[in-house]
Amino acid sequence: METSQYLEMFIDESKEHLQSINEQLLALEDSPNDLAIVSEIFRSAHTLKGMSATMGYDDLANLTHKMENVLDLIRNKKIDVTPDILDVVFQSVDDLEAMVNDIASGGNGKRDVTEVVSKLLMIEKGEDPNTINSKGTDLSSGQKAVKSISNKVEKFDQFELTVIEQSMEQGFSSFQITVKLRDDCLLRGARVFMVFEIIEQIGEIIKSNPPVEDLEEERFDFEFTVIVVSKENGDDIEKRIMKVSEIESVIVTELSIDDIKSEQSKPEQDKKNEETATSISNSLGTNESKSDEVKEKEKSKGQNVTNKTIRVNIERLDILMNLFEELVIDRGRLEQISNDLNNAELHETVERMSRISGDLQNIILNMRMVPVEQVFNRFPRMVRQLARDLNKKINLEIIGAETELDRTVIDEIGDPLVHLIRNAIDHGIETPEERIKKGKPETGTVVLKAFHSGNHVFIEIEDDGAGINREKVLTKAIERGVVTAEAGANLTNKQVYELIMASGFSTADVISDVSGRGVGLDVVKNTIESLSGSVTIDSKQGEGSIFSIQLPLTLSIISVMLVEIQDEKYAIPLSSIIETAIIKKEDILNAHNQKVIDFRGKVVPLVFLKDIFEVPVTKEEDGFLSVVIVRKGDKMAGLVVDSFIGQQEIVLKSLGNYLNSAFAISGATILGNGQVALIIDCNALIK
Known part of the structure; x- marks a missing residue:
């Protein structure tokens, strides 16, 4: 068949x-x-x-x-x-x-x-x-069975072997890196992610054992092996990886092509694996499985179910979205031409096309929307296992799993949510004994909630654990150089809590010293902000914490405010804008060597975009400034531009791998007149 x-x-x-x-x-x-x-x-x-x-x-x-x-x-x-x-x-x-x-x-x-x-x-x-363990030996003495990956040379398929050979011809070396995590490491997936980030900076990963999928889902014990080609030397690779906390050992072995080919020629292990698979197959009863299938097929023959849904390959939806993005660009071009020619019939036709394409846009975006349930479904199982590992009692409540998000966003939020939930259970929720002493129920509660608000989706992770200790966080932040003692004294509670997501704050010491929070939260923050989202934290010591994530419904087509800075055009996402204003130059104040304005009773720092982006000056300035007030969490800034052009829906295009480090720029778009406008990343400009 x-x-x-x-x-x-x-x-x-x-x-x-x-x-x-x-x-x-x-x-x-x-x-x-x-x-x-x-x-x-x-x-x-x-x-x-x-x-x-x-x-x-x-x-x-x-x-x-x-x-x-x-x-x-x-x-x-x-x-x-x-x-x-x-x-x-x-x-x-x-x-x-x-x-x-x-x-x-x-x-x-x-x-x-x-x-x-x-x-x-x-x-x-x-x-x-x-x-018994995997070999059938007695474990009644209480010894825990741990799978261990030997340090022998890995086997490669023909494609991997060709890549290694060609890399060596170009002056690269091949290394087998075996990493062993500490037995008390609870965030194994996070450690693997950090190790892979380092390895990807120094070379190209050829394969891993266990496979990447198993490593991401933490389907391994405490040891894994990576094959990499690099021009670095083995000692430097080992030192860089050992900087990741909770790693017990790193063994870096340089491979020669003779070692690799020699291992490829050994048939014994393949034969042994085949015999094992055959033995298992025989013991499980294949024939019965097939006879059961015959029964299933016979049973289903008489069924006549009317199905109002169809399965569509996601790649086809991606292609459809890409084609529509081009249509949006051409729509903008037609609108520009219609305005320039001032032809009534053309203008009417373009308006009709705009309405139809707008309806088509909504349909396509809705087709790509999937419920966050697809991500949330993995958490009950994870919470169960983690609670058993930590000897804690945890009740996970999921609210709003039917809330929908664009597939491109769904694909990215899984890991940050895993990290936050593990963090809440591991370091937020107390042990049953501690909770009873505090007069709390012995079972801790973690609430995972999703809901729509405007053009955004909010995801909240709330726990009723120990909360965050302001003083300990502030003390540690000052020690780490994240903030000065003088600045720290003036921070609000929320601002102090957000320090645990600062780069440099995430160290192994934080696990025990700072209410158990902080490990790797800078990675969570960076991932969410790369999705044009934001993370805020609220907490009450002894009562619990809430991590709130704000995400856009889609990343492909966004609404922006087009602005002009000298002869250049830029786009500012509407999701970040509070309002626009025209101010007089004499209304600008100075505070701590920073130009600020008084905006509705709040001191808002000004960011002069022409200086940030080094825009050539071609026009004289008058006595007024055009300001776009933007927000990131509870922080605000005023972006100073030359003029406002207006609101428009644009297609977000990536700048590619070579320009992805451009400061405060998240992408670009093509305007109706064919000009390219850069899209401003407001999160990067607000400190």
Whole structure:
């Protein structure tokens, strides 16, 4: 049977079933005697097994079948639901997700699942799954099983081998870097991200073990290996990586082409892996899986369901969006020509086209909108595991998961939210004993809430933990040189809290010294601001904290105020603007060597854009200044321009890799007259 045409549907539906299983397992943990939940999980697993067998992914079908056997025992009341059994089932789901992700990235869906299969078999036999490790050895002495990645030379496919050979011919060296994190490292994903950032600055990553997907989802213990080509030497690479906190060791091995080719020629390990996979396949019962699939197919033949939705490849939506962006640019050009020619019929036609394209724009943007539920769905499982690891009791409440955001924004907010939620649980929520002493319920609460407001989406992470200690944050910030003692004394509480997101404040010492907050929050802030968003913090010591993220609905087409500075045009996003004003030069005041104005009772610093962007002076100034008042959180600034042109919808275009470091510029757009206007990043201008 030709299955390639069904591959995308298989991947999408498999992910949906796995997500459903995850959600139902969490519900089962809260209601272990609810057999209706078990039946729901069983049905999803059974469907996944049948789909996998039909598509020829036997490893996926076989593992699902083995998990299904355990669910069947629970459903028939032959075993009781316990946290240990759920841990094994969750581990099975992790492996199944990894297999599906491998298939989605072009792989064959094969994976070494010996450990979890052994545990599932032990559950079937009524034995304790915690008494074996991946090799089946006894762990009853209390020793924790830890997978270790050996420092032998990695195996490469032909493409990777060609890249390495060509790099060496051009004077690069190849290194195998094995990084071991400390056993007490809780934010493993964040550490991996920081290590990869350093490596990407010094060379090109060829591959990693475990794969990047597993590292991002923290599906590894405390050790991982990266192959990189670089012109740096091994000692320098080791020193730079060791600067990342919570790393126990870094082993950098320079590889020769002979070492690499020698490893490629070894067939023994491949043969051993194949034998292991065959053995597991036989033990799981492939034939039964396929017979079940036949039953599924026969059952579904008589179904006639009217479906009012269709699946559309996201790449097609991206292409559609790109074409419409070009249409918006041409629309602006036509409007400009119509105004110049002053032809009534042309003007009427262009106006009609503008209305129609505006409606088309709304439809296309809505097609790209997806609920934040896609991101939120991963958190209940993560919270459960983290609470077990930290011996804490956590209740996660999710509100507004149906709130929609553009897919381009959704793709980027996952990691910052993971970091903030882990931070709230790890360092915000106290242990049950501490909470009882403080007169709080022993179960801490983390609320994840999303809602629309105007052209923005707000996402809030609120906890009822220890809160942030102003004095400790301020003391640490002064020690780190983030702020001076004199300036710190005049800061509001919110301004002090925001110091924990300052670059240089995120150090390992902060974990214990500053109410447990601060590790890596500068990365969160930078990511959100790169999405034209902002983060604010509010907290009450002893009562908890709220991290509020403001994001634009879309990043592709935005509303801006066009302004003129001498002969150049710039665009300021309307989402940052409070209002515009014309002021007299004599109204400008000086405070701390900074020119400011009194704006509705508040002192607002002025930013002269012609100086920031070094615009050539071609026109004389008069006695008035045009000022755009912009805001970032509770901070404001007045951007001084020469004149206002007006409001317009523009297409945001990237400046490319070579100009991405341009200060206070987030992109560019093409105006109706063909001129390029730079888009100002207001966040970078407000200090």
